[in-house]
Amino acid sequence: MNPDIEMTEKTTGGGGKYDWFWFLLPALILVVIFFFLPIIITFFISGTNMSTATGFQNWKWIGLKNYQRISSHPETLEHLWLTVKYVAFTLVFFNLGMSLVIALLTTHISRGVGFLFRAVWLLPRITPVVVYVMMWRFIAADAPYGILNQIIIKPLGLKTANWLPMAPFLFIVLVNGFIGASFGMILFSSAIESIPKDLMMASLVDGSSYLQRIRYLIIPHLRWPLLFVTTFQTLSLMTSFEQILVLTDGAYNTEVWALWAYHKALSTYSGNLQWGFGTALAAILVTIGIVMAVIYMRYFKFEELVQEPKIETQ
Amino acid sequence: MKRIFLLLLALMVFPALIFAGGKQEVAKEEGPKEVKIVIRAKGNPTEHWKVDAFDEAVKLLNEELQAEGDNRTVVIEKIFDDASWADVVRSFAMSADAGEAPDIILGGHEHIAVYSTAGYIIPLADSVSEIKKMYPEFDDVIDNLWASCMLHGKVWGVPQDIEARPLYYSIPKLKALGWSNAKIKALPERIKKGEFTLDDMIATAKEAVAKGVVEPGHGYWHRPKRGPDFYQYYFSYGGYFYDPDENKLVIVEDALEKWYAFQRKIVDEGITPENFIGTDWRIWHDTVSHGKALFWNGGSWQWGEWAGIYLKDQGGQEYLFENVGYALQPSGVRGKSGGTLSHPTVYMVTTEKASGRKGRDLAVRLLAKVTTKELNTKHAVESTHIGILKSQANYPPYNKDRFLSDVIYMLDYNYFLPNHVMFSTWEDAVWEGMQAAEIGQRSPQDSTAATIKLLQAELGDALIVK
Numbered sequence: 001m002n003p004d005i006e007m008t009e010k011t012t013g014g015g016g017k018y019d020w021f022w023f024l025l026p027a028l029i030l031v032v033i034f035f036f037l038p039i040i041i042t043f044f045i046s047g048t049n050m051s052t053a054t055g056f057q058n059w060k061w062i063g064l065k066n067y068q069r070i071s072s073h074p075e076t077l078e079h080l081w082l083t084v085k086y087v088a089f090t091l092v093f094f095n096l097g098m099s100l101v102i103a104l105l106t107t108h109i110s111r112g113v114g115f116l117f118r119a120v121w122l123l124p125r126i127t128p129v130v131v132y133v134m135m136w137r138f139i140a141a142d143a144p145y146g147i148l149n150q151i152i153i154k155p156l157g158l159k160t161a162n163w164l165p166m167a168p169f170l171f172i173v174l175v176n177g178f179i180g181a182s183f184g185m186i187l188f189s190s191a192i193e194s195i196p197k198d199l200m201m202a203s204l205v206d207g208s209s210y211l212q213r214i215r216y217l218i219i220p221h222l223r224w225p226l227l228f229v230t231t232f233q234t235l236s237l238m239t240s241f242e243q244i245l246v247l248t249d250g251a252y253n254t255e256v257w258a259l260w261a262y263h264k265a266l267s268t269y270s271g272n273l274q275w276g277f278g279t280a281l282a283a284i285l286v287t288i289g290i291v292m293a294v295i296y297m298r299y300f301k302f303e304e305l306v307q308e309p310k311i312e313t314q
Numbered sequence: 315m316k317r318i319f320l321l322l323l324a325l326m327v328f329p330a331l332i333f334a335g336g337k338q339e340v341a342k343e344e345g346p347k348e349v350k351i352v353i354r355a356k357g358n359p360t361e362h363w364k365v366d367a368f369d370e371a372v373k374l375l376n377e378e379l380q381a382e383g384d385n386r387t388v389v390i391e392k393i394f395d396d397a398s399w400a401d402v403v404r405s406f407a408m409s410a411d412a413g414e415a416p417d418i419i420l421g422g423h424e425h426i427a428v429y430s431t432a433g434y435i436i437p438l439a440d441s442v443s444e445i446k447k448m449y450p451e452f453d454d455v456i457d458n459l460w461a462s463c464m465l466h467g468k469v470w471g472v473p474q475d476i477e478a479r480p481l482y483y484s485i486p487k488l489k490a491l492g493w494s495n496a497k498i499k500a501l502p503e504r505i506k507k508g509e510f511t512l513d514d515m516i517a518t519a520k521e522a523v524a525k526g527v528v529e530p531g532h533g534y535w536h537r538p539k540r541g542p543d544f545y546q547y548y549f550s551y552g553g554y555f556y557d558p559d560e561n562k563l564v565i566v567e568d569a570l571e572k573w574y575a576f577q578r579k580i581v582d583e584g585i586t587p588e589n590f591i592g593t594d595w596r597i598w599h600d601t602v603s604h605g606k607a608l609f610w611n612g613g614s615w616q617w618g619e620w621a622g623i624y625l626k627d628q629g630g631q632e633y634l635f636e637n638v639g640y641a642l643q644p645s646g647v648r649g650k651s652g653g654t655l656s657h658p659t660v661y662m663v664t665t666e667k668a669s670g671r672k673g674r675d676l677a678v679r680l681l682a683k684v685t686t687k688e689l690n691t692k693h694a695v696e697s698t699h700i701g702i703l704k705s706q707a708n709y710p711p712y713n714k715d716r717f718l719s720d721v722i723y724m725l726d727y728n729y730f731l732p733n734h735v736m737f738s739t740w741e742d743a744v745w746e747g748m749q750a751a752e753i754g755q756r757s758p759q760d761s762t763a764a765t766i767k768l769l770q771a772e773l774g775d776a777l778i779v780k
Contacts, residue, residue: 052403053735055432056411074767142593165589165753249540251592251749267400268738271428273407 039286046280052273059276066280075260083257086172087237094177095233096226099184104214106185107192114189121185124178133246136175140164168252175243180236184229191225192218231296235289257285349386349673351680354393355420355474356402360618363693364420364474364659365392371683375676388676403428410434410668417669417677423462423660426470427735435662436674437468445469449682454703462658462730471660472681475690475699477614478654478724479543480640481505481515484605488639490527491518491608502641505652506727512550512576512646515609519585522608533585535602535610538593540745542731543611546655548573548744549729550646555740556732557778563732563740565769566780567762570744572646574751574758581752591749599624605637614721618698631717640720642727656728658702687712694718700725736776743768 046066050059070076102121106114124132139147142162149160164171195218203213219226241259248254250263265278351372355364372390379386397405399422406429409415415434429435439445442460446453455473463471488498504510519533537543545555553569556562580586585608587593602610603620617640621630642652661684663677684690687705691712694701700722706712713719731737747765750756756764769777 052407052428053431055407055434058433069771072771074764074771137594142587142590142597145594145597162587162589162593165592248592252753253755263742266404268403268742271403271425271738272735273404274739 042279042286043283045275046283048276050275051277052271052275062276066277067284069277070280070284078253079255079257079260082169082253082255083238085169086176086256087234089169089173090177090180090237091230091233093173095180095184095237096229098177098181099229100188100222100226102181102185103188103192104218107189108210118182118185118189122182125182129242130246132179133175133243136171136247137164140171164248165252168248168254172244172247172254172256175247176237176240179243180233183233184225187225187229188222191222195221227296227300231293231300234292234296238289238292239285257281261285347385347387349388349676350391350671351388351418351673351677352391352393352416352669352671353418353420354402354406354416356395356397356399357697358396358619360622360697361693361699362394363689363696365394367684367689367693368392368680370689371680371686374683375680386673386676388673388680390680407432407434410664413667413670415664415668415670417664417671417673418681419662419664420474420659421471421662422731423471423473423658424731424733424737426463426465426660426662427733427737429662430465430470431735434664434668435470436665437470438472438663438678439469440467442469449679449685451682451685454687454705455685456702456704456725458725458728459658459702462656462733463660465733471662472685473702474659474661475693475697476656476658476702476725476728477699478656478721478728479546479611479613479643480654480721480724481609481643481652482602482612483609483639483641484607485637485639486605487522487527487608491522491525498639501639505641505644508645508647508649508651510644511648512547512644513648515644516579516583516585519580519608520583523584528606528608530584531587531590532601532607533583533609534580535586535590535598535607536580537611538591538595538598542655542657542741543613544573544745544748545731546611546643546653547576547646549653549655550643551576552647554729555737556734560778561734562776562778563734563736563773564778564780565740565744565766567766568780570747570765571758571762574748574761576646577748577752578754578758581754589753591752603634611643614700614717614724615698617717618696635716642724651727653727653729654724656725656730658730734776736773739772740769740777743772 047061047063048059049062049065050056054060102118106117108114109117127135138145140163141147142149142160144150144154144160146160146163148163153160199217200213203217204210208216239258241256241262244250244254244256244259245262250259255263261278261281263278264274264281266273268274353365353368355361357364368390372388376387379388393416402421403425406415406419406421410429410432419429419435421429426435430437439448442457442464445460446455452472459473459476460469463469463473483501485498488501489495501510515534519528522528523530523533545553548566548569551569551572553566553573554564557564581588581590599616599620601607602612603624617631617634621634625633643654644652661681663674663681666672666674685703687701687703687709690701690703691706691709693699694706694712695715695718698717700718701707701712707722734740743765746768747756747761750764751758751761755761766779770779
């Protein structure tokens, strides 16, 4: 008998019926405290009128009024549509598109140069958010100060401008996309590297072009990371707002849903933080996130993608 | 339901307490002799006297207590940072709910509405006359400033500083435009009388751009980022914020539309750059302080920043007096006097429950000790804020400061934000509409309609549309 299997039998054979529970308990405690309880509290507060003015002592239960207010709010559709556009554009062009292009390019050049190139693309992710966004602000700043104006626009004799308000949507996509691209880039690169070399070489020997190899060999091997990145980044982008907060603070029509919730619940210029209303906005985001996750899991058939472990169990 | 919520909250907090280790403060039996008072304020580095003045004040208070035979001694702890108002409100509310708030909190006067409604602060007196009788120092406060500390007939705070938001202008640029010295000197008076209006300012700035006196887009610069300064235009066209009889916020449709039209007009006329909102503060300060714009709106406190930071090498205040003039914000209506929005910061005293400490009487008494011409002038001069005391007008260290003496008359033409609990919602909505109008995303008319619709949705019965 294989010694590994023998060991497995010894360690599992003498256990009690609920051993699995004790193994899971530490993780379960963390999940309950940091995932389930915050969601429950979020939904709970969303049913109250809690705000700075009521404090934690004088709030009242108002049922679904916050949700009714959201449904009749003149800006609800505007924020929702912006969020959909922002998530879709950033995801398609950067978190998936750009990251795939970088992964493909850097795995088709010499290993050292490819590694260096990917390392450069990690810089936006490892730079502190405020510093990173301030760099963008100075790229876009008004003439005569902005880097864009000074280095490109002026020498070409074109009209200078304050570029951030000129193309705010483009900037929020770029700022987030340049960070997001590195996530997929790492996963895709490692997935491409793990494709057996004989398959890669054989495809070329059989006469396929590089493009055909990408289309018929590499992409099919990337199904799992592609679907994972799509799912993970959709949910991540829906709730991310910190770059937009620092870049525009929601000005010029860049108030995505998560930023709207933040502003209502945690940041007003002079006073009343509407925790109840803000958490109702957050609760809707949580609900959309859960629904999206379930749709992704079912539609993409994740279970089929995860292979059974190649090990004998009996 | 509240029990379930508290249980959930406790479950959240419980692990934090476990992992927090032995850092928790055990309540000490300190005895009756030492009373700790914690003061929190925010400000830029030149405004450190907002807390540092308490060092001297507490000495005076302890001397008095000793002379009276009172066995209590006050010790203070100061917290001072440069946080945003939103951060201050958030952290203060959390600490007050946890019973760990400072004893004295400095805030914008409009914070009184939220803090008092939540039960975080105590009323200091039932009327202005009552608080003036409490301590002679309070009687010295300029009378109309108490209005900013009132809510529901009670006094909730003590003014700490106040400012004006003047219209600044470049003297050399006006001269280059052909204005005589006498005409330039008379400008503040003409604005005060309503003879020089916002339309005149636009026309002058337009002429300066056309004649090449200033670069295109440099005829008039307003504040580059969000702030209450913009409400001055709304006010200039006859708008106002609040109906005290109804205790409701007010939006005057006609004034709002004229304000939004003004914001778009300055761009259309080429005196303010396209997409100007959001320009970095450093760019703004650098441009206006070096006289590259003809007119601009700023705060009186910025005079000190320009002198001390941006013009330090060119002579500071001397350079400014030679090159920059200041006046009230012009009216939008001919014949109506100019004005200025003042935003007093006020000290408030927290409740025993919010702070977790006793000794409210001493906190109020300490505020009296800090409200003196000697201590307040140190803050006023260093941070170029206007004095809050009647006695400062004749106090040499104050009135020898030319700028502060020059602008003190503006307090006769000032107005305040309302102390209403939902005012921040009013602000959010009008700011959004103003941006949309100025950057041309919506016409001033459409922006006005959208803003009113938004205000009605957000405020409901708490709003009056005029």
